[in-house]
Structure formats: C-alpha cells, structure tokens
Amino acid sequence: MIITFLGTGDSMGTPRVYCECEVCEEARETGINRRLRSSLLLEDEGELPLLLDCGPDWREQMEKAGLRGVGRALLTHAHFDHIVGLPEWADACRWTEAPATIHAPREVTGDVLSRFPWLDRQFRFEANDEGTAYGGWRIAPWRVNHGKNGYSYAYRFDHAERGVSWAYCSDSIDLTEGQKAPLAGLSLLVLGTSFAEEPYPMDTRSVYDMKEGLALAEETRPGSVVFTHLSHDVDLRRSYGHPDHVTIAHTGLRLTI
Known part of the structure; x- marks a missing residue:
C-alpha cells in the first residue's frame, strides 16, 4: 500500500x-x-484510490495530487475539518455522473447526514462498524476519546497474507487501555499530535501532543511512527530530538507499507 499525506x-x-x-x-x-x-x-x-477523510481543502488536495476524481473514502468523524469537503466532492460526482462510496461507522454517517441531508443523492454510505475490505487489507474502525471534542474513530489496517498491520489515529487523547489495544503489533502508527508540548489542562484539550505521543509509542511499540494533525506550534525547520523511527509528516509525504 502507498500512503500519501494530502x-x-x-x-x-x-x-x-x-x-x-x-x-x-x-x-x-x-x-x-x-x-x-x-x-x-x-x-x-489493482484497487481504486481510497481517501481517508475529506476536509475543507479537498479541492486543493485533489489538484496537488493530479487527481480528477476518487471513488471511495473512509471517515473518522463528523467534525468540520474532516467532512466539509464532502458537498464539493458530491457536486463533482453529480457533474461526472460517477457516484462514490463513503465507508463510515453508522453514528458518523448519521452525524454527516444531519448536517448535509442531500449527500446520499451522490454518495453510497456503507456502514463499516464490523470492518470492510480494501484489496487484501482488512480495515477495522474503533471509537477513541477525542477529549473535549467528544469522540472520533481510528482505523486499523491488517494484511494477513503479508503479515503487516498499521493504524491511523488522527484525533485522540488519553486513550483507555481498551482503546490502546488495537495499537498492538503495528508496523506503522500514524498519530495526531497537534503541539510539541501543550501546556493546557487535559480536560480542555482534544488531541495528544508529541511528548504524549512518544510515551504512547513507547507503550505500544509500533515499528515506526508518523505524527500528523499538526498545529502552527510545530516547526518543520527544527529538530525535536525524536528517535529515528519517529517522523513528523509533511504535505506530500509518501510511505510504502
């Protein structure tokens, strides 16, 4: 699988x-x-590209990637920065007469359609609470704490034939032991860490910082870690002294797993 950070x-x-x-x-x-x-x-x-989340920069991201369309997507949750590109994408589906499929947990789909009730004219919404397939990959969502912002979903990708697993957990904080369990045995963890070190009380926050992300990685021990969902606190020009297996994502980063 090739993973591109749009x-x-x-x-x-x-x-x-x-x-x-x-x-x-x-x-x-x-x-x-x-x-x-x-x-x-x-x-x-052998598979069509699969988008993971569709925020307000969808058009610019598609242009930068040289894509004129995409047929499938996964959604993590129904917050503005993860879904508000859907109406524009739906309009593209209307003009091209090419409906797309959105895979999301049932409660996420319900939240999306409560905001944009017309989207089911162009999208086929398929519940993936029990998991779904993408080529040889099995994709399973699980609910995670999103702090003061409620909840989000993370995704684990498993390829039984290749013996490879990785996870995407963009919006989470203070995971319970049960929520950490799917992070075991990963080759790669993509984790949201908005700040290098956030100085505010835990009950006012919604996403891990990089210091906490390092602690989570030390506990769950993935083969490699990529930090994403970065605020303006994080400066790619400086070194944060992270271990060699930890990387800070940049736009256009491509990984093969």
Whole structure:
C-alpha cells in the first residue's frame, strides 16, 4: 500500500489567518510549514484510490495530487475539518455522473447526514462498524476519546497474507487501555499530535501532543511512527530530538507499507 499525506494540519491549518508567529510567517513565505487539513490517499495494486477523510481543502488536495476524481473514502468523524469537503466532492460526482462510496461507522454517517441531508443523492454510505475490505487489507474502525471534542474513530489496517498491520489515529487523547489495544503489533502508527508540548489542562484539550505521543509509542511499540494533525506550534525547520523511527509528516509525504 502507498500512503500519501494530502494534508497534515489541525482544524485551523497553517498558516492561521489571524496569526503572525514565526511558523505562520514562514508558511506564508516559503511554505515549508504550510499545512492543509489532515487527509490521506491510500493506493493498493489493482484497487481504486481510497481517501481517508475529506476536509475543507479537498479541492486543493485533489489538484496537488493530479487527481480528477476518487471513488471511495473512509471517515473518522463528523467534525468540520474532516467532512466539509464532502458537498464539493458530491457536486463533482453529480457533474461526472460517477457516484462514490463513503465507508463510515453508522453514528458518523448519521452525524454527516444531519448536517448535509442531500449527500446520499451522490454518495453510497456503507456502514463499516464490523470492518470492510480494501484489496487484501482488512480495515477495522474503533471509537477513541477525542477529549473535549467528544469522540472520533481510528482505523486499523491488517494484511494477513503479508503479515503487516498499521493504524491511523488522527484525533485522540488519553486513550483507555481498551482503546490502546488495537495499537498492538503495528508496523506503522500514524498519530495526531497537534503541539510539541501543550501546556493546557487535559480536560480542555482534544488531541495528544508529541511528548504524549512518544510515551504512547513507547507503550505500544509500533515499528515506526508518523505524527500528523499538526498545529502552527510545530516547526518543520527544527529538530525535536525524536528517535529515528519517529517522523513528523509533511504535505506530500509518501510511505510504502
């Protein structure tokens, strides 16, 4: 599977319109830290590309990737930065007469359709609470704490023939032991960490910081870790002293697993 990071930003993206910090100013000038909202493009041999989340930067992400369409997607939860590209994508489906399939847990689909009740004209919504398949991969969602923002879903991908597993957990914090269990035995963990170290009380927060992400990785011991869902606190120009198996994602990063 080829994993492409179409976006690596938090809900505000970088630069933030109101902000003149060093990271936002650099993002405006040279773009090293420019971040669209978090989304992945997944590709496996013999399969159509699979989008993971569809935020407000969907059009720009498709253009940057040279894509004129995509036929399937997974959704993690129904927050603005993960679903608000769906109406634009649906309009593209209408113009091209090519409906797409959205795989999501039932409660996520319910939240999406409560906001955009017309989307089922262009999308086939398929519940994936019990898992779904993508080529030889088995994809299973599980509910995770999203702190003050409620809940999200993470996804685990298992390929039995290749003996490879990886997980995408973009919006989570303070996972319970049960929620950590699917993180065991991973070759790769893609984890949301909005700040290097967030100084605010846990009950006011919604996503791990990188210090906490390192602790989670030390506990669950994946082969490699990629941090995403990054705020303007994270500067790609500096070194954070992470172990060699830990990487900070940048737009366009491609991994093969």
